[in-house]
Amino acid sequence: MSHPSPGADPSGILGVATGYMAAKQLFAASDTGVFAALADGPATAAELADRAGLPQRSARILADAMASLGLLTREDGRYANTEATAAYLAGAEGGIDLRPFLAFLEAISYPHWLEFGATARSAEPQPLDFGGDRMQEFMTGVMTYNALHAKMLADNFDFTPFSRILDFGGLSAAFLVEALKTTDKAHGTFVGPGDFTGLARTAFEEAGFGDRSEVVDSDPLTGDLPDGFDCVLLEHVVHRFDAEQNKTLIKKAREAAAPGATLVLLDFFLDDDPEQRVLDALHAGEYLVIDGTVVYPESEVRGWLSDAGWEPVETRALPGSPRIIIAEAR
Numbered sequence: 001m002s003h004p005s006p007g008a009d010p011s012g013i014l015g016v017a018t019g020y021m022a023a024k025q026l027f028a029a030s031d032t033g034v035f036a037a038l039a040d041g042p043a044t045a046a047e048l049a050d051r052a053g054l055p056q057r058s059a060r061i062l063a064d065a066m067a068s069l070g071l072l073t074r075e076d077g078r079y080a081n082t083e084a085t086a087a088y089l090a091g092a093e094g095g096i097d098l099r100p101f102l103a104f105l106e107a108i109s110y111p112h113w114l115e116f117g118a119t120a121r122s123a124e125p126q127p128l129d130f131g132g133d134r135m136q137e138f139m140t141g142v143m144t145y146n147a148l149h150a151k152m153l154a155d156n157f158d159f160t161p162f163s164r165i166l167d168f169g170g171l172s173a174a175f176l177v178e179a180l181k182t183t184d185k186a187h188g189t190f191v192g193p194g195d196f197t198g199l200a201r202t203a204f205e206e207a208g209f210g211d212r213s214e215v216v217d218s219d220p221l222t223g224d225l226p227d228g229f230d231c232v233l234l235e236h237v238v239h240r241f242d243a244e245q246n247k248t249l250i251k252k253a254r255e256a257a258a259p260g261a262t263l264v265l266l267d268f269f270l271d272d273d274p275e276q277r278v279l280d281a282l283h284a285g286e287y288l289v290i291d292g293t294v295v296y297p298e299s300e301v302r303g304w305l306s307d308a309g310w311e312p313v314e315t316r317a318l319p320g321s322p323r324i325i326i327a328e329a330r
Helices: 011-017 019-031 034-040 045-052 056-068 083-088 099-113 116-122 134-156 174-181 194-206 243-255 278-291 298-307
Strands: 072-075 078-081 164-168 187-192 213-217 229-235 257-267 310-317 323-329
Touching: 011 019, 019 034, 019 056, 019 099, 034 045, 034 056, 034 078, 034 083, 045 056, 056 072, 056 078, 078 083, 099 116, 099 134, 099 278, 116 278, 134 174, 134 229, 134 257, 164 174, 164 243, 174 187, 174 194, 174 229, 187 194, 194 213, 229 243, 243 257, 243 298, 243 310, 257 298, 298 310, 298 323
Parallel strands: 164 187, 164 229, 187 213, 229 257
Antiparallel strands: 072 078, 257 323, 310 323
16 A cells, blocks of 8 residues: 655645636636726725725635736735736727636536536536527637637737638638738638628628638538638637548648648647646537537647648647647648
């Protein structure tokens, strides 16, 4: 019978085990306006309580928790937003407001995780209830998260060399909009199912790219694709389809690409290396419990790419977002 080492540290275990406490307090701080209240400047617990309309005890608990997690600073009894919370949770103009995504996590995702034990035993997702306003809350949250990923992609991948960019099979036009913002010459084509093409057209028009974009209503698996593109985006496509469907999609993307074109495939992946990226592993559980979709091993996805005539050249992590596999057309 083995005994634990006297130097064994349980902190990691307890940090993970109490993680739900951190998440729930983050949701509460966002929902009650703690970060928005601090947009006006640093505040004591009493001042924060007054600004947010909270009991002082609650304001102190939430502020201390957020400070302990690195989401607020606390100096001389005064709390302040960090650069990240000021940008993403305090309603800053021109930024991406992640509060709708946190509301989705609280209202839609978290209740499913309460039954994750049963999901893990069966590998079957929990039933999704889209009654009342839940469908709107679901879509708003997911599209907000996509908007973050799109911004991180545009900030960390250079689209300026390309003239024709194809967004194939995605559900959000945000990726193509953000790409077009970074280059003056590129033309974008969004190809997706009919339910999302109207939203895509609106997004391009609102961004001022109506004359530099085209929207094609086509089934990703069976529909026709235009061709001759020097850059192809497959974002949040792979996890939504099974292996054989993904092989078809990746092959179609190759047929739409010009010689020497670049593919940017964005999604979460499981690693074969000893150290697994946390964000991807957690989303494997999220996708399973929400709708049964799959986070695939990166090595498997790279195999599909190679078989379809793409040469994977790099995998790049995006801050707070999925990773991208960059490949070139052979």
